[in-house]
Amino acid sequence: MAEDKPEVLKGTLDMLILKIVALGPIHGYAISQRIQQISKEFFQVQQGSLYPALHRLENRGWLDAEWREASSGREAKFYKVTKKGRKQLEAEVLNWARLSDAVALILRTAE
Amino acid sequence: MAEDKPEVLKGTLDMLILKIVALGPIHGYAISQRIQQISKEFFQVQQGSLYPALHRLENRGWLDAEWREASSGREAKFYKVTKKGRKQLEAEVLNWARLSDAVALILRTAE
DNA sequence: TCTTGACACCTAGAACAACTAGGCATATAT
DNA sequence: ATATATGCCTAGTTGTTCTAGGTGTCAAGA
Numbered sequence: 001m002a003e004d005k006p007e008v009l010k011g012t013l014d015m016l017i018l019k020i021v022a023l024g025p026i027h028g029y030a031i032s033q034r035i036q037q038i039s040k041e042f043f044q045v046q047q048g049s050l051y052p053a054l055h056r057l058e059n060r061g062w063l064d065a066e067w068r069e070a071s072s073g074r075e076a077k078f079y080k081v082t083k084k085g086r087k088q089l090e091a092e093v094l095n096w097a098r099l100s101d102a103v104a105l106i107l108r109t110a111e
Numbered sequence: 112m113a114e115d116k117p118e119v120l121k122g123t124l125d126m127l128i129l130k131i132v133a134l135g136p137i138h139g140y141a142i143s144q145r146i147q148q149i150s151k152e153f154f155q156v157q158q159g160s161l162y163p164a165l166h167r168l169e170n171r172g173w174l175d176a177e178w179r180e181a182s183s184g185r186e187a188k189f190y191k192v193t194k195k196g197r198k199q200l201e202a203e204v205l206n207w208a209r210l211s212d213a214v215a216l217i218l219r220t221a222e
Numbered sequence: 223t224c225t226t227g228a229c230a231c232c233t234a235g236a237a238c239a240a241c242t243a244g245g246c247a248t249a250t251a252t
Numbered sequence: 253a254t255a256t257a258t259g260c261c262t263a264g265t266t267g268t269t270c271t272a273g274g275t276g277t278c279a280a281g282a
Contacts, residue, residue: 008210008269009268009269010121010122010123010210010268010269011121011122011267011268011269012121012210012214013268013269014268015214015218016214016217019217019218019220020217020220023220023222027230027231028230028231029229029230029231030230035217038216038217038220039213039214039216039217040213040216042209042210042212042213043213043217046269046270046271047230047231047232048232048233048234048269048270048271048272048273049268049269049270051231051232051233052232052233052268052269053268053269055232056267056268070229070230072228072229072230072277072278073278074229074230074277074278075230075231076229076230076231077230077231093218096214096218098153099121099123099153100211100214101153102150102151102153102154103123103126103127103150103207103211105149105150105151106127106130106131106146106149106150106154107126107130107204107207109130109131109134109149111134120239120240121239121240122239122240124239124240125239138259138260139259139260140258140259140260141259157240157241157242158259158260158261159240159241159242159243159244159261159262159263160239160240160241162260162261162262163239163240163261163262164239164240166261167239181258181259183248183249183257183258183259184249185247185248185249185258185259186259186260187258187259187260188259188260223282224281224282225280225281225282226279226280226281226282227278227279227280227281228277228278228279228280229276229277229278229279230275230276230277231274231275231276232273232274232275233272233273233274234271234272234273234274235270235271235272235273236269236270236271236272237268237269237270237271238267238268238269238270239266239267239268239269240265240266240267240268241264241265241266241267242263242264242265242266243262243263243264243265244261244262244263244264245260245261245262245263246259246260246261247258247259247260248257248258248259249256249257249258250255250256250257250258251254251255251256251257252253252254252255252256
């Protein structure tokens with residue numbers, strides 16, 4: 001038994017990160033905490049998922065990064081969403097809405 | 112431009128197949144048509160996604176297969192959901208509900 | 223003092239799903 | 253004749269997520 005396969009994010013991670021960062025400049029570690037907290041612990045973003053995702057989003061021009069001092073007093077890399085990133089977020093939110101509608105259609109099919 | 116990346120299914124394919132097959136015995140090719148039709152063309156299940164998925168589900172004991180004559184008069188592989196498959200479907204539907212709730216929580220966060 | 227835990231960053235490699243792009247074969251319609 | 257629809261299949265690529273490590277700082281407690 002114990003066949004748990006986490007892999008819980010299902011392609012939503014980029015969208016979730018964009019959304020969180022769109023709320024205001026924030027550093028990576030705090031992003032994962034925020035996602036976990038807002039989702040009531042449903043999402044637990046592993047660091048091995050988080051940091052590659054952030055670099056991916058930065059490389060695509062959807063996020064900008066800058067080293068600043070965190071509230072803890074230590075240096076951290078703060079991200080903000082670019083103009084391109086906001087358009088991308090919009091597109092992903094729209095696509096997510098369509099996707100979940102389509103899934104709902106199928107799950108509600110009775111015959 | 113033209114940066115369309117399909118990969119539209121986002122880990123939902125197994126659940127969708129289980130759901131469709133749970134409605135009654137049906138062969139592979141028809142499953143993809145059914146999914147496409149019910150989802151109003153949102154999902155277009157490529158054959159290169161469909162058949163590996165069916166074999167995956169069969170190997171895990173969630174589907175049973177049997178060659179029978181299709182309405183077209185030709186032989187086709189008909190699938191039905193096993194008892195294990197129904198439990199799996201239930202679990203996946205529940206997980207999907209939780210996932211989309213969690214996503215909604217994050218997308219609705221205003222500050 | 224020493225060590226644990228939280229913070230904060232990172233990467234390499236494995237696992238896996240979905241895709242592209244091919245293949246085979248039959249039946250019907252043009 | 254040949255194109256289209258049906259119906260099955262696989263190999264190989266791509267991309268995301270995971271595990272499992274690594275670095276270093278700082279505060280609290282044993």
